[in-house]
Amino acid sequence: MNIRFIGSETGLNTFKKLLDGKAYVSNGDDAKDALIFEVSSLEVLYKIPKRSFGVPVFFYLTTPNKTVLSNIKDYQITGILFPPLNADAIMNKMTRSKEHTIATVNAKDYETLRIKIIAKAENIPTLPTIAQDLIRLTRNHSQTAIGQVTAKIKMDQGISSKVIKLVNSPFYGVRKEIASIDRATMLLGFSSVKNIALAIALDQYYQKPFNMYKTTGQAIWQHAYNVALISSEIARFLNQDSDALYMAGLMHDIGKVVMADFLVREVDCVQDEREQLGCDHAEIAAVILKKWSVAPAIVEAVRTHHDADNDLYGKIVAYANKIDHNKNNYEEYIYQLNKDYPIKDMDLLIQSIQTVLSDAADGKE
Ligand SMILES: [Fe+2]
Numbered sequence: 125m126n127i128r129f130i131g132s133e134t135g136l137n138t139f140k141k142l143l144d145g146k147a148y149v150s151n152g153d154d155a156k157d158a159l160i161f162e163v164s165s166l167e168v169l170y171k172i173p174k175r176s177f178g179v180p181v182f183f184y185l186t187t188p189n190k191t192v193l194s195n196i197k198d199y200q201i202t203g204i205l206f207p208p209l210n211a212d213a214i215m216n217k218m219t220r221s222k223e224h225t226i227a228t229v230n231a232k233d234y235e236t237l238r239i240k241i242i243a244k245a246e247n248i249p250t251l252p253t254i255a256q257d258l259i260r261l262t263r264n265h266s267q268t269a270i271g272q273v274t275a276k277i278k279m280d281q282g283i284s285s286k287v288i289k290l291v292n293s294p295f296y297g298v299r300k301e302i303a304s305i306d307r308a309t310m311l312l313g314f315s316s317v318k319n320i321a322l323a324i325a326l327d328q329y330y331q332k333p334f335n336m337y338k339t340t341g342q343a344i345w346q347h348a349y350n351v352a353l354i355s356s357e358i359a360r361f362l363n364q365d366s367d368a369l370y371m372a373g374l375m376h377d378i379g380k381v382v383m384a385d386f387l388v389r390e391v392d393c394v395q396d397e398r399e400q401l402g403c404d405h406a407e408i409a410a411v412i413l414k415k416w417s418v419a420p421a422i423v424e425a426v427r428t429h430h431d432a433d434n435d436l437y438g439k440i441v442a443y444a445n446k447i448d449h450n451k452n453n454y455e456e457y458i459y460q461l462n463k464d465y466p467i468k469d470m471d472l473l474i475q476s477i478q479t480v481l482s483d484a485a486d487g488k489e
């Protein structure tokens with residue numbers, strides 16, 4: 125496949141490198157199968173003719189400028205590519221659009237959809253009071269507050285029995301079975317009990333179909349719980365706030381709860397979400413978490429968990445996410461992370477993550 129790229133030298137090289145072996149990308153006239161325009165500003169957009177080019181046309185959007193997005197209407201394009209780019213997703217789109225008639229993406233539709241999705245995210249059912257208390261505790265560690273929350277966990281039969289089931293999982297490494305919340309708090313510390321209770325309290329948001337994500341609510345919840353544990357473990361080994369990272373990991377994909385109501389085709393990656401709905405689950409998760417008064421650093425980590433230029437919190441969640449999705453060669457990601465952020469005791473961290481992963485594989489999904 126011959127793709128013509130119109131834009132900066134850097135952009136051209138990005139696509140050349142990314143699609144190397146899959147497609148031939150150049151800035152010459154001979155490329156006839158598809159066109160990619162790099163849209164880096166409103167001025168650049170205005171220079172692109174609003175006509176059909178007879179081949180699939182993609183806009184590579186490198187500016188966060190919202191006016192650009194709303195001005196894309198009237199352009200006859202097949203799709204929009206957003207960074208971070210994924211080679212397979214792009215090739216999929218290119219081949220799909222060659223096979224089918226060219227669908228015109230109307231940016232006005234994107235804007236309307238985005239507004240609807242954000243409105244739905246802002247109206248997501250309020251958190252159960254127990255979860256609100258648990259979140260508030262990340263800011264208020266007083267003994268009285270801890271005592272009150274423990275009492276609430278104990279009073280809630282449904283939550284406490286599930287907490288007890290999870291504290292007995294291999295990850296916590298208890299020798300003798302724990303039978304009460306008090307005992308769990310004593311042996312594992314309040315922080316672990318609080319974290320488990322929060323995971324359970326969020327379970328209700330996942331009680332719906334997630335067919336467009338090709339999975340189930342139960343599997344998404346289990347993934348969130350794994351990513352929470354892995355994120356908090358990584359944080360612990362990097363001397364970061366492991367409770368905050370636990371919460372970020374737990375909530376990283378909560379945006380999918382809202383996105384699932386709008387998707388009409390199956391999606392494989394964030395790029396697919398953006399193409400269908402003009403936004404992605406990370407952005408929508410941030411809307412939900414702000415609504416739930418979650419600390420800004422956690423919101424930011426969740427919002428950027430699919431971005432390449434995220435800060436340490438965002439990176440930890442991103443790595444934890446990849447680790448849980450690649451259970452067979454997850455160590456590779458720990459080594460990668462270690463290059464930028466030296467980990468004190470790699471073997472111990474790997475061991476601990478192994479327990480999380482094998483625990484979930486044991487049929488807890
Ligand atoms: Fe995600």
Ligand SMILES: [Fe+2]
Pocket residue numbers: 347351376377445
């Ligand atoms: Fe995820």
